Amino acid sequence: MSIPDSSDNTTLDSVTDVHAPDVLLAAKSINKDFAEKRILENISLTIAEGQIVTLIGPNGAGKTTLVRVALGLLQPDSGAIYHRPKLRIGYMPQRVHVEPTLPLTVNRFLQLANRQDKALLSNTLKDLKIRHLEGQQLTAISGGELQRVLLARALLRKPELLILDEPAQGVDLAGQAELYQLISEISDKHRCGVLMISHDLHLVMSSTDEVICLNHHICCHGKPEHVTNDPAYLNLFGANASRNLAIYTHHHDHEHGIGGSVKEHNHD
């Protein structure tokens, strides 16, 4: 699937009737302001069954806002969001903060999503290799383990569409590659669509069908190998990003701690 040309001026109503049955989610000409600042400008995209769409862009580019609009958690100022009727979404937020006063084992956390299907729970734990964490407190596991637990929670809804806000956050580099591989396998196995935010295009390249480079508006989009050579992408991320795959440096306003954890300075 491709992104509809953002300059065309079809009416908003058409967003609900132009889609093939395999389209899970479509956004049409989304605009969103915060404090009179335009965060999202004329964003259109579609996600189909089995398709992996990756959002990249600098901090503050509106990635999380776009994801929240796509989820229906946030109303756009203008534009329309289409969800296929009865669409089941699995959502993995950027951050989960559990109050220290709230005792919660990994197992109990996962049961919040689905209390009935014990077999599904046990299979998901096995697939994600987190069975050993079951009895541990959610606050006691590492960042990488937490990401897997969150992914498991999203999967327990048997989603047709997975929406993942920086799934590799706090995961070391080797673990990141593995996690993206896992997401790609999940998408293949269950034929579910994926919309995810990533910081690192090169790590997701092999497991993504479509890349959208976002900086309030869509700078460029397409197959990953196309995007890496697009002038808009090079302009946003610097020529190094494309030339040097091994020592890829961000030009973002955050830094990495030992072990790859992201220390954010500000956030959208």
Next chain:
Amino acid sequence: MIDSMMLFFTTNFVLYALVAGISLALVAGPLGSFIVWRRMSYFGDTLAHSALLGIALGLLTDSNPQLSIILSCLVFAFLLTLLDRRPSISTDTLLGILAHSSLALGILVLALADSVRVDLEAYLFGALLTIGNADLIWVLVIVSLVSIVLSVFWNDFVSITVHAEIAEIEGVTVNRLNLVLVLLIALTIAVSMKIVGVLLITSLLIIPPAAARSMASTPEQMAGRASIIGCISVVLGLISAFYFDVPVGPSIVVVATLIFLVFYFYPNVLKTRN
């Protein structure tokens, strides 16, 4: 000693007090746990203080006191939820203003309505030993209602508390259930007034869960153990109030606090080696 103990437990008013206190403690465990997890204790305080205004207005309009307390708690809970959505002023400042202004206003109205003599102390600190048939029925009805709603929506309430957005994506009606939870807290506070009084209600709700925290690894364990600690506090509080001839409400709260302190400083006191 045995004889006086028998007398204590078979005296009618003590029996009433025990039943009312224990049933409230049972529901206060899970409800209070939510107040702790969601950092709503100031909210509970504000509701409790505003209940005094409800009593005053009830007396002025000559309506059923219990009903006017319940109504005013529900109305205040609803108003506070609305105000909370307008972030022009920080929530704790807003609650601080409302808590004390409604308390002050309530006391003033009670003082001005000099046609009726009210035992202000009973409302401020509770008068568990004076509760009668009608009071007991109110407590039992409200407690049953609150327990039923809590158990039906338990998983959803916990899910919202852990992460509201995931819950919403999973199909939980977050805003509606948040309001329901607030109303349950309001109802419980309204009927607890007679037991521990306006000034001490929140402590009955939050001290047992806080004491139970170190012994729990799931939300259900914490809620259940908080109920048990609450019941023990009510029973020991009543007994000591009876023997030392001191007010019941404060005794219950002091017992609960002592239990909290024990578990706070010796979290493993009940753990056996296995």
